[in-house]
Amino acid sequence: MSTATPALRLENIVKTFPGVRALDGVSFSVLPGEVHALMGENGAGKSTLMKVLGGIYQPDGGEIIVSEQKVVMRSPLEAKHKGIVFIHQELSLAKELSVAENIYLGELPHNRFGLVDWQHLFEKTDAILQRLKVGFDARTRVGDLSIANQQMVEIARALTHEAKAVIFDEPTASLTDAEKVVLFEVIEDLKSHGVGIIYISHRMEEIFKMTDRITVLRDGQYRGTLDTAQTTEEDITQLMIGRKLDLTRNAVDHEFGAAALEVENLSCGTLYTDISFSVREGEVVGFYGLVGAGRTEIAETLFGLRTPTAGKILLNGREVHIESPVDAIELGISLVPENRKEQGLVLGMNCRDNMTLPQVDALVSGPFVKDSAEIEIFGHYRDKLEIKTPSWKQLAGNLSGGNQQKIVIGKWLSMHPKVLIVDEPTRGIDVGSKSEIHKLIRDLASQGYAIIVISSEMPEILHVSDRIVAMYSGRIMRTFTAQEVTEDSLIQAISGLGESEKVA
Template identity: 65%
Template sequence: MNNLDSIENYGVHEAGTAPILSLEGITKTFPPSVVALDGVSFGVHSGEVHALLGENGAGKSTLMKVLAGIHKADAGEIYLEGRPIKMENPMDAKHQGILLIHQELSLVPEMTVAENIFLGYLPRKWPNRVDWKKLYGDADAILKRLKCNFSAKDKVSKLSIAKKHMVEIARALVFTPKIVVFDEPTASLTDTEKFVLFDVIHDLKAQGVAIVYISHRMDEIFTLSDRITVLRDGGYRGTVETKETDEDEITRLMIGRSLDTSRNIDTAQFGDKVLEVKNLSCGSLFQDISFSIRKGEVVGMYGLVGAGRTEIAETLFGLRTPTGGEVLLDGKRLDITNTTDAVRNGLALVPENRKEQGLVLGMSCRDNITMAVLQHVSSAGVLSRAQESNIYDKYAEELAIKSPSGAQKVGNLSGGNQQKVVIGKWLATHPKVLILDEPTRGIDVGSKSEIHKLIRQLAKSGYAVLVISSEMPEVLGVSDRILAMYNGRINGEFLDSEVTEDDLVRAISFEQKGQL
């Protein structure tokens, strides 16, 4: 379908009404010559949840940032309620009733929750002083509506990632918006928080607010949306009624092919135990954790946010100090006190939060991938650009990193490509044990499939792999064994070939008496 078709179809609605918002022929190019959007048209109606899908780099977030005044389009027009509008900056967009809930956090860490929620709109009293009582009262009312268990006076820097995302969402309830864009809003939320968010979206929809919903999670898309628009490679690929389509059709529109979503059926031959964890504890975060990973094996660790999975990974990697237990590598006890010890001994951690823990956003893709192996690409303190480029080229090809060159700043890449750079960085260290914490968080279905295949290939080549995930299809798709976490403990251990989805749901939701 071409862009002429898109201008005809993006505004079609069963009620026959005109869309409240129309973007027509939006084009955006980034230096040196990256076409992010190529004449894209899109429209959304009042009281509609319109899903916007596409692979990482397809142009979804760029299109919404043009709408929100963060980027200026090179060509095209934006119409709100039938009249053309211009967005010079995000404040213009807010004044027009357009609010973007960012995929990546845009909070001020050293300010309170209330100050972040009302940033730019702090309530005032005579003589032009902040009305702190009203500020905290109004903010607490919003947090209560979102069923948040923290205070408006809490400093944002002290909150977990999930709670920070709830603060981002709280900003949408300050105003009476006409259009709200949710960009990957559930990426770090617990199941309980997701349901609260869904209730908020339903309330906004009932009030006539137009919702644009961006997510890689198909179950959410088919639960929430009325229509789905798909972008691919910066171009429009089609708009369909949600009730008249299915996941296979949407996937084909997104990536141009169908995906193999079957469970792992490899009959792998495992070697000796590489990693052994015995009765590992870390205060109240987790207790008496014991498991092992063999050479060539993928062990999945499944559980809800807050179950202790990430804390276990951080302890193994030297980011936390254990309060009990021991860790053995190839039968020898490890004494890891920091991340340098972990890397030296052959452990690697791909963290959950790539922007804060995995990347230096202002540096190039090449420099990020070689960051952990500088000793191998330098001599007498002088870096070899040729060796750096060879390493980057190797992993850019293997991981299908979409970037104009290795010199491109990693901060300019899409979320999925940034994650691939982090994975490449740690693969470059040739670890014995590779720990991946939510390896496909914020990544599109096509890239997910590629990373899942890569995980299996890494296992076949001899790596011992630990995959931490809150997505059941992911752990079922890549794991040979699955550890179910509940409340800081391993609550069940299953062979992938034998476990059912019901088994996993029970194991991560209720304490199993006498299970282990």
Template identity: 80%
Template structure:
């Protein structure tokens, strides 16, 4: 790789949202024929940067240059027209249409009177597919293709414009090892053609296998660029996590109670296999791993939303069968779900009704709901969790993310659960409320609750957990005690680099 003119350059990009500086002077330089990794923790600003690059967001400051000429991009279509194309993690294809129609959607070649020129469409498509070495043709229905092949269709779509820069966002998230090899070959081909490639991934193994340089973002700031060949995983990790983070855990250790939840050999199809762990009263067990590692699926199984294919669940020593959320609630398991707005709350309902929803039957007097009892519960948990709302009649959809999350937590606390599972407790929550929620989780443990915290954010897991289960690809690779864990060892465990150890 030579130091040729960069195909793409970002200079001092600043993007602010109310109260947040999401990007704070980010520089990035992409050379022709290079694979450039963009790394950073969740929330570091990667997606915001890519949205700026894709024309979805406009930067407040800074310039984007393509072939050293400044450009302004106001829509994804415009970005594509300038040769900047994205291969998204979530595929955006129409299942019912053919490969060719998907690739040329919106720009199908026409004959007279607006009729589609099918002959030309299929011929052009097959020509592109040939360069990708795939085993399906232009007429195949996209819904019949594997995920990996659908991704190839997305790539083919990118190739219709002879791109200058291609951005891959977590492209291997749902690929098998064999499929990854095919993808990497395609990336090599693009590289050989002089296309610049930005590769976003959390997986160190892949980063070190295919990239030439690595740029790191942290808290919206550009932290530097390393040559892959000259660096180490440790160095990259250091740069990603930094030293300034407050990783101190609550130093007050309280005595743990009896085992509240014990899971043995739990499996659920291909989602996760042979998972065993236990949580004691007064303990926070963290689950850390990449999206898709099986963490949420375990939580959903414990809450009766999935049926395990093998294994046992014991609550307070008794083996239980959990076939529905109603069963889970009866056995004292509460779940604060990952998708607060989609799964946690009825946004159009008021605060009190949301909070008391699981126990509305128990709270009724005779055939009627009991306003008094419900308001009393709401008031109690509003004070205890410091929920800021004008009153219980407030529609939940009008609250801030942090206060919404507290309503969901209050919903389960008021049920006095044996085990509280909190999935991504601070997703989409501003920094101030974040630490409040973290303290809350620690407090709950101190009060004797058994808590499971699932998170994709390392500082969060390190901060709140007494023990951390590191998951990779449906397995618990290792369970760390809070005292012994290091960022490096945790990253290695969730990247599948470390040999499997028995939890």
């Protein structure tokens, strides 16, 4: 493979935005039939480089070479016609249109009368969908599909042309384990046909499973290319962030207080049944389980988004009834949601306004919101959480994933909660920012916050939790202390192999 002519090359690419050089002379290449990972912290330049390649951005310098021919990509459609397909992390689908219309948008087939040839369109689309082994057809309205199936529609776009290179940007972020298997099969199929794959992901297990080589960017600059089979996670991390990470287990360095939250025999229809647990002041309780175990649904119930069918919720020993998020907030329960971009932030709003949104009524003076009070709140939590942004005026959508997550956490900390629930705290965040979020959670616990962490990543749960609640199919199977838990016992419990035990 190393002697093959690259399917594409980018040479000395430069891209500058106002006040920021996002790419500083970056070179990158992918070979036919190779899966080449592109890694780096949020803000390292990965997405910018791929948007240059995909025709979304025009470079300020450098060259793009496809099959030894210099090309200019003026638009995503032009890039696609030249063999470059970009499958975005953020879905870019027209939800009111059919699957077929989305896949062939901008290039619908026409008959000799100039009208759309619907039969041909649907036949071509169904052939692609059969290759992906999905459970919907060409005529399905995209808005009626789950997020995971919408992601599969994005992937289907890559199969409509004879692609020379396909860019996968965090492709498994919304997929179930079964759908991931299908995705990996599709990638192997593309490889076997000589297509070069560029794979952007923060998930190390996928990187080591799927890729042949790894290129690392830091601060918009090329830092090196490694053979996957001959490198380690530590090597990659040091290239990405310039330092080693502390990946040791959590060690409790403070005393726990009284029980801030107690849940007794809580049920919510068929979503979860007979759930009992407690969280003490200064304690982090991690919830771990497979998709559908009921973890997020419990969090949504505690935050007033779902109504329980049985059981009790107690705060500081007093039973409470939570019928809406307003009730939860007033009682001192805050939820950092799983999907920060859709549920936690208004991306087109600035950082300050995002952070003060839940308490804007309390910051009103006459008909106006007090700017000085909002700026003071933002400044306090920007410093406390070490949020990296030029100013409070920066749009939340322009921040890195780690800083976006800190904005959401700061928003809820500014409400001074008794209980902080954090659902998938580091999803889509690079390893350096993950380490910062983990440290932040531990620091908040040491300050006396009662914290629930829901995560699908075992290393994360093991690292931050004082106790771990293992769930399977809507039930608590076992509860472990940080000292007694092992990876094997945790996997057994979430697979339904452990004996169900109530949480004290």
